[in-house]
Amino acid sequence: MIKRILTHNFSLLNVDAVKLDFRWNYKNVVSPYHRIYYIAGGEGEISHFEKKLKLESGYLYIIPSFTLCNLVCSGSLDQYFVQFFGESSDGISLFAENRSIFKVPAMEIDILNFKRLLLINPGRGINRSDDPKIYEKDVFYQEYQELNHQQNTAQFLETQGILLQLMARFSGPEIITQRERQQIPVKILDTISHIVVSLHLPLSVTSLAARIHQNSEYFSRLFQQYTGSRPLAYITERRIERAQYLIMTSNAKYADIAQQTGFENLSHFSRTFKKITGMSPGEYKKKHSAQT
Template identity: 80%
Template sequence: MIKRILTHSFSLMNVDLVKLDSKWNYRNVVSPYHRVYYITGGEGEISHFEKKLKLEKGYLYIIPSFTLCNLSCDSFLEQYFIQFFEESSDGMSLFASNRSIFKVEAQEVDVINFKRLLSINPGRGINRSDDPKIYEKDVYYKEYQELNMKQNTSQFLETQGILLQLVARFTSPEIIVQRKREHIPVKILDTISYIVINLHTPLSVKSMAERVYLNPEYFSRLFEQYTGMRPLAYINEKRIERAQYLIMTSRSKYTEIAKMTGFESLSHFSRTFKRITGMSAKAYEKFL
């Protein structure tokens, strides 16, 4: 059980207590990190396709990474918020099977956790603007990563523990469809790491199987057994996630993004992007 939970770790970006008004009104927001809100006063709304949730005092909310949503406040809203990246040993998010928005009633310990997280991670607010188009830039991500590197061991472990507790509030069977996790072979874990690092290079089942001295067909079956996806499908999904991140955080042209994410041509990139996200890269960028 402990090993299963610890396959997921988190990298904190922002935490703060903020007071918002009607200017907090953004449509088609999508981010490569998770957001968790705890409402302390006022009202607002978040929506995801046909699902709408009222932001109200005494409740916790989560918006998983790569979840398209709308954020709004009619007059006044006070909330604690945290934004953080998720990493896992098999590259699969806890919310991979259900990327939507969720709401649970807050408990006393949640309030304590938000206050403590803020106290041990000062200077993590978004002071430039509350508009995602402004603060979601690669240069700002790097700033927060540098702050994480400066954490001492005690701060790092406590931050991880608090984030785990808050995420755990959204891991009921109704929200998370857990795929039974088994001990993942070292060769598969090594391949997952290799894929993430080398997305910009040509990756074939044959070459990856040869790297770990396995028959290509056996390697493919083994990979699917422990990740739930065939190797090439997994690679394409990770490439498109990386492309989404680049579209959001850089001004690179589509041809450059296609090259940086390992696609052999712009047309191949475009077809794959639309097949996985349900929209073209251009339409996706307009949503941002």
Template identity: 60%
Template sequence: MIRRALQNTFSLLNVDYVKLSPKWDYRNVISPYYRIYYIDEGSGELSDQSDFLKLEPGYLYIIPSFTLCNLCCKDHLSQYFVQFFEESIDGVSLFSQRRSISKITATPLDIDLFKRLLEINPGRGINRSDDPKVYEKNIFYKEYQELNNQQHLASYMETQGILLQLMGRFLKSQLHLGQGIQHFPIKITETIGHILVNLHQELSVTALAARVNQHPDYFSRQFKTFTGERPVNYILGKRIERAQYLLATSRLTYSEIATQIGFDSLSYFSKSFKKLTGMSPRTYKKQLYKVG
């Protein structure tokens, strides 16, 4: 029997059904979690740095984590939405090859899945306030995680199953995979895990190659073959993703975040952050507060 273990799980943040007005108009939104929408009435707009999508009834939309995008409602819009964190055993996100917005035609089952998700997760909307200064804080992320921990095992497993089904709909579309998912060699998988656990340490290509008994040049080529990036670029990207997560979910200072993710100086951290995200850490944090 061939057994295949799932590498990715999800941690529910919010799920709700809402009716929106033109006040729902936010630019340069970027969050450390996923969003999936099902539109059942009205219209709106969703765009990122490369794509523009019309929000319209009968479609599912996904915004992967760490995807810079714009959200807009011109008149009225009603939607089911779910927000959740992705957790990966090997550190490889399902959308690591293409972090961009996507749109697929919804099915009756998709609608039933959203309704069931709401039924087994009552009170998981953004209930305190529409102001992200209130709801996008570390204390509330921890509170939602505690709700997941307290959930009955049957409901928790069903929630995982529904999120897997919704994610599977977008994976099946192949919109973000390009060449498709490859099976990583154990040495590459182990190296990725080592990188993610030790972002605060010095991570040279020479040292990483030595850990798996490979020549640095060969190791670097193999790493790029299976991740799409050279080790140095991959490490920098993961450090900046971790910084985005910490900016959204903690009260650490910029200097403390820089130290935690392996930067020797705040200026180099700020320069690298802006290079990869298009904005400074300070501007990024302000943009988080504009998400509705």
């Protein structure tokens, strides 16, 4: 159990305590990282399709990565927030089976954790703008990742520990619905790592199986057993997630994104993108850029 949990690690992006007003009003926000809010005063609202949650004092909220939502504050809102990337050795998000927004009552330790996170990670607020279309750019991600590299060992471990504690507040079975997994074989973990760094290359079941000296059919069944997806479906999902990230954080042409994510051509990329997201790349970009 402990080994399974600790396969997840986190990379801090932003943390701050802010006072928001009516200008905090953004639609169709979708980010490649997790967000957790603690509301210290005032009120607002976050919504995900038909699900709406009132932002109330004394509660914690999470918006998992790649969860489309709207953010609204009609009056004032005192908010602690942390934004961070999540990674796992099996390439599967904790919220892969349930990408939505969630709310839990805050405890005293949560407030202390936010304050401690702020203390050991100074200068990690969003100083340019609170508009996602401005601060969600690859150059800013790189800037904050460099700050992570500058953390000493104590700061790094304590930051990881606090993020784990905050994530644990949303680990109930009604939220984390992933099935229990056995310890993943080394060859499958190695294949997942290879896929993640090789999305731009041609990948096939035959080549992946040959790489770890296994029969293709046996490899495919084993891969599905430990990831929940057949290899080609898994590869496609990771490619589209990477494409979403590139569309949101760069000005790359769709043809270049198709090439960087391993699609044969722009037409194949566009069809697959729409099949998985329900929108064409252009519609996805326009919707994201229309945050006002």
